[in-house]
Amino acid sequence: MSVSELPFFVYGTLRPGEVNHGLLLHGRTLAEEPARLRGAVLYDGPGYPYAVEESGGLVTGDLVTALPRFYERLLADLDRLEEYRPGDPRNLYERVAREVLPGGAGRPVRAWVYVAAPGVAARLRTHGEPIPGGEWRGRGGTVR
Incomplete structure (x- = not known):
């Protein structure tokens, strides 16, 4: 598997049972399993979360492997x-x-993870609201 064909670690609206999972992942995955990302803290966003890279943090999510024919x-x-x-x-x-x-x-x-971009991460560290326990599931996401 090349670096471009890594599985995805999802922690917000793309998790099974959340709104964007059904829109984008349903029927396009080979496997989905619970997983954790160390070295990140989860922050509440406007209807979806941000993982911010910070030592000592832990984010709960799912490891999603795409069906090869749908990967790109x-x-x-x-x-x-x-x-x-x-x-x-x-x-x-x-x-x-x-x-x-x-x-x-x-x-x-090794997996692809969408983390907060540097400017967003800096604002969240200063003014954001960390999500206790690093678990976002069930917080009611929005479609973007």
């Missing part, structure tokens, strides 16, 4: 949802490769 299109759809454009200073999120821990006590897996 799914990657483009997720980048569009997260308003991520490589190198654009106006990004709200950055797509980065990070180690995540599958829930089944397996070895760490």
